[in-house]
Amino acid sequence: MSFFSAFRPYARPAIEVLLWVPFGMMFTQLGYSLIKVRGNSMQPTFNPDPGFGKDIVLGNRYVGRTEPTQLRRGDVVTLRDPTIPDLLITKRILALEGDVVRTLPPYPDTYVTIPPFHAWVEGDEPFRSSDSNHFGPVSLALVDSRVEAVVWPLSRARPLGGVWQAAAEEREGKPSVLDLVEGGQGQAWNPFRNELDRARRRMQRVYVHAGLVGGRRELERWMRAGGEERRGKRVR
């Protein structure tokens, strides 16, 4: 009995399993994927205690790869590092096209206007992070996935999103419910209040839509005049 004939009964089920591998690759690249986060540039959102282990997060590659224009300020994304193309980094989007950002030291200019289809990304830990303050605004084509939730460890498993996006919308001038968070009583609200503090302090450096020609006032006038619906028509 030869080597191959001994394994003959297992060949068929093994092939049946292997046939699913390409579809699995497609699903993880076009759909959802579990991503392990290394490093401490996103403390305290990911890996709050360095020796403890690596966080595993759920990444939405559909939005990141095929509809990156749906990303909002405050979303956590994984993206390809522009200077090290094979490295995947996890950062938070602070500003999108048309915004003005007050930068931090390594960046040569004090204020920068984000060009079209670009974003300003920063880590939550400002001092140990190589982010847009080092390499400038990044193209949204570099975005790999939007991080939807922390999956592991289970003690910190939670959906991301909420406070940071709301703090960004507050900067846009939209009415927000964040005062409810701030006014919440008791110990249980502390994590939310801390996160809200950090988000608001960070978003202070972002001037939403300020880089548009005419600035914020021009945009508001345009929105009052009908916004996108009126684009084709002649405006007085």
Place this chain on the structure above:
Amino acid sequence: MTWYHHLRPSFRRPTWWDVLHYGTRAVQGIGIVWVIQNYVVDMRSCIGASMLPTLRAEGTWVLISRYPPALRPPSLKIGDLVSAQSPVRPDREVCKRVIGLPGDTVCVDPVGAARGHGGWEDGAGGREHVVVPKGHVWVAGDNMSGSIDSRMFGPISLALIRGKVFYRLLPNPGPLENALHELDIDDDD
């Protein structure tokens, strides 16, 4: 006895099990095709005037190598045709030629086809030079007056390079070779 039994008497009405089986196989086949298109080789038609003498504007069918190790500098050379994700247009893949690799000094606009870089229209021929940063490449179309490329949006990251265009299928099939040859001007041979 229905109408199709005149065509194929042995035909059996597919059961739900058959439908499940062939549906599964179809999904697996889609996965295999996707992996080949994204990691091995892809066939695309390049439409647009930006590569004009090399690829015609109405669309040229080309083969694109997606093999990842071929898309990084030791094997990616100056003069290669690449397809890259556009850094300024969503859902757009563009075909350009690599002009500068990381560390090279590139003249932004040698002929002044894109204004504002010190090209001939501004007075002197192409005075503005940049050094391509680490992990980036400088790409440009062959048709310099009809191409949106690194002259407008600057050097692009290597992570945006999605494939190397290596063969032209239709029309005029043939390999798209790197036409750039290094001159050997040593005295001692």
